Amino acid sequence: MDYFLQQLLNALAFGAEYSLVALGLAVVFSIMGLVNFAHGEIIAVSAYTVLFAVALGLQSPLLAILLAVVAAGVVAIAFERVAFRPVRNAPVTTGLLTAFGVSIVVQNLFVLFVSPKPQAVSILNGINQIWFVGPLAISALQVMELVVAAVTIVALVLFLNKSTLGLAMRAASRDFATVRLMGVKANRVIAAAFAISGTLAGIAAVFIIARRGSVTPDMGFSLVLKAFVACVIGGFGSLAGAAAGGMLLGFIEVGLLVALPQEYGGLRDTFTYLLIIALLVYRPEGLLGRKVELGDKEI
Amino acid sequence: MATEAPAAVRQQARTPSGSGRSLARATLGGIVIALPVLVLAAVILWFAPTYYVRLATVALVNLIIVVGLQTFMGNSNTAHLGHSAFVAIGAYAVAILATPLNMKKLSIPDAPFGLSHVVLDPVVAGAVALLVVGVLAAVTGRIIARLSGIAATIVSLAFLIVTHSTILNWTDLFKGNQGFFGIPRVVDIYWMLAFATLSIVAARIFKDSKYGLQLRASAQSPQAAAAFGVNAKGLRFGAWILSGLICGLAGILYAYFVGTISPRVFYFHQVMMTLAMLILGGMGTVTGAVTGVIALSVLLEFIRGIESGVTVAGIQLPQVLGLSGVALGAVIVLSMAFRPDGIAGRYELDEQIARLFSRRPPASDPSTATVEASRELL
Amino acid sequence: MLTIEGLRVSYGAITAVRDVSLSVGEGELVALLGPNGAGKTSTIAAVSGLVPAQAGRILFNGEDVTRVQAEDRIRRGLTVTPEGRRVFANLTVGENLRLGAAIRRDPRGVADDLERFLELFPVLRERYAQPAGTLSGGEQQMLAISRSLMSRPKMLLLDEPSLGLAPQIVARIFDFIGGLKREGLTLLVVEQNAEQALRFADRAYVMSSGTLRYSGPPGDLLDDHGLLKLYIGG
Numbered sequence: 001m002d003y004f005l006q007q008l009l010n011a012l013a014f015g016a017e018y019s020l021v022a023l024g025l026a027v028v029f030s031i032m033g034l035v036n037f038a039h040g041e042i043i044a045v046s047a048y049t050v051l052f053a054v055a056l057g058l059q060s061p062l063l064a065i066l067l068a069v070v071a072a073g074v075v076a077i078a079f080e081r082v083a084f085r086p087v088r089n090a091p092v093t094t095g096l097l098t099a100f101g102v103s104i105v106v107q108n109l110f111v112l113f114v115s116p117k118p119q120a121v122s123i124l125n126g127i128n129q130i131w132f133v134g135p136l137a138i139s140a141l142q143v144m145e146l147v148v149a150a151v152t153i154v155a156l157v158l159f160l161n162k163s164t165l166g167l168a169m170r171a172a173s174r175d176f177a178t179v180r181l182m183g184v185k186a187n188r189v190i191a192a193a194f195a196i197s198g199t200l201a202g203i204a205a206v207f208i209i210a211r212r213g214s215v216t217p218d219m220g221f222s223l224v225l226k227a228f229v230a231c232v233i234g235g236f237g238s239l240a241g242a243a244a245g246g247m248l249l250g251f252i253e254v255g256l257l258v259a260l261p262q263e264y265g266g267l268r269d270t271f272t273y274l275l276i277i278a279l280l281v282y283r284p285e286g287l288l289g290r291k292v293e294l295g296d297k298e299i
Numbered sequence: 300m301a302t303e304a305p306a307a308v309r310q311q312a313r314t315p316s317g318s319g320r321s322l323a324r325a326t327l328g329g330i331v332i333a334l335p336v337l338v339l340a341a342v343i344l345w346f347a348p349t350y351y352v353r354l355a356t357v358a359l360v361n362l363i364i365v366v367g368l369q370t371f372m373g374n375s376n377t378a379h380l381g382h383s384a385f386v387a388i389g390a391y392a393v394a395i396l397a398t399p400l401n402m403k404k405l406s407i408p409d410a411p412f413g414l415s416h417v418v419l420d421p422v423v424a425g426a427v428a429l430l431v432v433g434v435l436a437a438v439t440g441r442i443i444a445r446l447s448g449i450a451a452t453i454v455s456l457a458f459l460i461v462t463h464s465t466i467l468n469w470t471d472l473f474k475g476n477q478g479f480f481g482i483p484r485v486v487d488i489y490w491m492l493a494f495a496t497l498s499i500v501a502a503r504i505f506k507d508s509k510y511g512l513q514l515r516a517s518a519q520s521p522q523a524a525a526a527f528g529v530n531a532k533g534l535r536f537g538a539w540i541l542s543g544l545i546c547g548l549a550g551i552l553y554a555y556f557v558g559t560i561s562p563r564v565f566y567f568h569q570v571m572m573t574l575a576m577l578i579l580g581g582m583g584t585v586t587g588a589v590t591g592v593i594a595l596s597v598l599l600e601f602i603r604g605i606e607s608g609v610t611v612a613g614i615q616l617p618q619v620l621g622l623s624g625v626a627l628g629a630v631i632v633l634s635m636a637f638r639p640d641g642i643a644g645r646y647e648l649d650e651q652i653a654r655l656f657s658r659r660p661p662a663s664d665p666s667t668a669t670v671e672a673s674r675e676l677l
Numbered sequence: 678m679l680t681i682e683g684l685r686v687s688y689g690a691i692t693a694v695r696d697v698s699l700s701v702g703e704g705e706l707v708a709l710l711g712p713n714g715a716g717k718t719s720t721i722a723a724v725s726g727l728v729p730a731q732a733g734r735i736l737f738n739g740e741d742v743t744r745v746q747a748e749d750r751i752r753r754g755l756t757v758t759p760e761g762r763r764v765f766a767n768l769t770v771g772e773n774l775r776l777g778a779a780i781r782r783d784p785r786g787v788a789d790d791l792e793r794f795l796e797l798f799p800v801l802r803e804r805y806a807q808p809a810g811t812l813s814g815g816e817q818q819m820l821a822i823s824r825s826l827m828s829r830p831k832m833l834l835l836d837e838p839s840l841g842l843a844p845q846i847v848a849r850i851f852d853f854i855g856g857l858k859r860e861g862l863t864l865l866v867v868e869q870n871a872e873q874a875l876r877f878a879d880r881a882y883v884m885s886s887g888t889l890r891y892s893g894p895p896g897d898l899l900d901d902h903g904l905l906k907l908y909i910g911g
Contacts (some may be wrong), residue, residue, distance in 0.1 A: 087635055
């Protein structure tokens with residue numbers, strides 16, 4: 001029972017992290033059709049900002065958290081201004097490849113100017129504690145991750161349903177031109193999408209730093225690959241799909257970890273991806289995706 | 300769906316009349332594209348030191364990979380990030396099949412299926428390796444062909460990760476992280492040149508064939524192409540298999556050239572590099588693939604010189620790791636922003652030459668014409 | 678209020694509108710008629726700012742708005758109800774109306790206007806919390822016009838309000854449009870359905886093949902049946 005609860009919490013915490021990152025991808029994709037491969041580098045930039053701040057004398061973990069989240073939001077907007085705006089109206093493939101290029105550039109800038117090796121960041125290690133509840137040993141980090149992810153998602157849903165900008169973002173995911181006719185500025189909607197996407201990545205970054213205690217140039221990349229998979233499972237561009245896909249991915253991974261014999265542990269990724277590819281054979285549009293025939297007019 | 304592709308191939312076999320001339324023209328076009336490569340190689344062979352011959356041979360491997368990548372990506376207009384998986388499969392297949400028994404006893408003594416007791420002639424092993432690549436391409440192609448552009452890209456990436464992680468972790472068969480050594484080194488630059496030319500011609504023939512045209516038309520305007528009865532899924536499936544086979548061939552040749560392979564050679568770095576080459580040259584044409592490989596190979600060699608620490612005015616500068624990565628990424632970003640059609644643009648080399656010599660622009664790309672015409676109607 | 682001078686709109690090599698000049702005076706209802714593909718919608722798209730004008734000027738209230746962003750034209754009081762209604766299918770009826778008032782900063786006024794349209798079209802109140810995609814075509818058109826009016830425009834451009842709707846519903850919608858004119862709103866209505874569009878029109882223009890073919894009082898068009906047929910083909 002103990003073991004079961006522990007694994008359940010594991011799955012929920014992993015799932016929450018994937019959901020946060022996948023939601024960030026989905027928000028940007030749904031509005032401007034950009035497959036943002038550089039999303040992981042938003043996480044990396046956030047983490048390296050904390051690294052630099054600590055090197056410059058930052059001591060307060062609370063400030064470090066704030067800094068991580070703000071840096072992620074700012075760098076996401078910066079990516080849009082510098083790299084993605086020139087290809088805004090280009091075909092999906094062009095945007096995808098641009099983002100892939102941005103990702104490579106940023107990763108290698110850290111290699112070039114910092115180091116390819118992991119750099120220790122211990123300022124947030126305090127979050128990573130064990131709570132003892134009766135006979136149970138619970139990871140505080142995992143509980144917090146779950147709670148924060150849930151609160152964040154609720155806040156995002158409220159924003160999208162209550163604020164005018166949120167309404168405009170939802171509307172823009174289907175018909176950007178008509179949203180502009182309502183007097184909502186295209187740049188504002190897109191900047192908001194990137195700010196939200198970056199903030200979600202920054203929140204994920206806080207937990208990643210706390211768990212790993214170090215940063216590496218490619219720390220965001222592999223995570224974002226999984227988040228993409230979560231998006232594909234859920235149906236690309238669907239926000240609910242991204243959140244659900246992330247959760248499902250967490251459960252698949254932990255489930256495989258439990259089910260696979262020790263000597264096959266290294267093959268966990270292989271099995272995870274194979275499972276997902278198998279799923280896509282039966283539901284090419286994902287679990288919650290709309291089956292859209294190309295050229296369907298929104299009525 | 301996928302079963303319609305072989306039907307299409309059969310149809311092609313049944314209709315030789317009329318296509319004979321365009322086949323000849325496509326073949327000739329392919330040879331024209333390969334010509335600069337052959338000339339460059341000849342210059343290097345005659346004038347340059349041995350080090351550059353080796354570099355040129357590795358560049359030819361990249362050329363074959365990029366041509367393979369172009370076959371799928373250029374015609375279907377779907378980003379493909381998993382092509383290195385086929386390179387890896389081709390390379391490891393010949394490594395397992397053709398490595399001499401005494402070497403295998405050292406490297407993979409516990410290989411399953413009795414593979415540690417089998418050794419094949421390099422040519423036979425190569426043929427079997429291509430068959431393995433073809434089968435895996437058919438399996439993955441069935442999925443890829445059904446998916447939309449983005450999901451297909453993600454799945455191609457997932458395929459790369461699955462392949463890499465399998466090779467890395469199934470140590471009994473693949474020897475894992477350590478290098479797989481002792482592969483017979485039976486390929487030299489001449490063989491490589493021959494196969495590179497062959498790949499270029501094959502890619503060009505496919506591009507100019509009815510199927511290539513239809514696939515490009517359907518990538519540009521799915522509805523219009525569907526209205527003309529184009530079977531987009533079957534065509535994507537076919538292009539994926541051809542692309543996989545060419546990439547697999549590159550892997551086989553690479554293994555036979557260097558003799559030692561390891562999984563990380565066929566991972567993200569190779570994907571990034573070959574992708575940047577194709578984008579820089581222009582993914583719409585085979586000429587673009589060739590141009591990009593030549594241009595970026597030269598640039599990367601130059602950067603590698605700086606990275607390993609150059610001596611300026613007697614001072615040895617430190618190593619600057621990551622510079623080539625930054626350059627590769629920047630090449631992709633800048634190409635996409637300023638020249639999405641790449642250096643070569645929309646026309647093949649022979650078409651550009653023909654344009655130079657005739658006032659009249661050549662018959663515009665039929666796929667574009669079809670789409671344009673159907674757009675008018677819609 | 679709105680003056681278009683020598684407008685040209687092209688998509689690549691294809692010119693959809695060439696040298697079109699027209700004007701709409703304050704309080705007028707002007708009909709812009711023409712068959713399918715005449716360039717009417719391209720004209721509207723240029724006026725709304727969604728496609729650029731290759732040549733010519735667009736003046737609104739005496740100011741040159743040719744280079745003004747689409748988002749900013751509505752702030753000056755120029756609102757467009759696009760062809761095919763384009764309600765936000767994934768938003769509720771209420772959310773559609775609220776988004777129509779996105780440029781306004783007077784919550785109380787917005788609430789009053791909202792109430793007014795729910796009063797006017799009871800079906801919108803009934804379906805207030807449902808996705809707009811579930812409405813019928815006619816209901817969607819009413820929602821689209823109401824959404825445009827939520828911005829309190831000085832001038833409204835309606836692109837093909839009759840598109841794909843049954844005749845009785847078209848008549849109802851034009852009754853409503855006539856009412857808007859009586860309230861003093863300036864309107865430019867683009868239509869294929871000449872009969873309905875001319876019911877309340879002060880003046881009419883006819884376009885075909887991208888150019889203006891006729892401008893004048895609607896009476897002449899209706900009287901001279903041959904003229905209307907010639908341009909509209911029915």
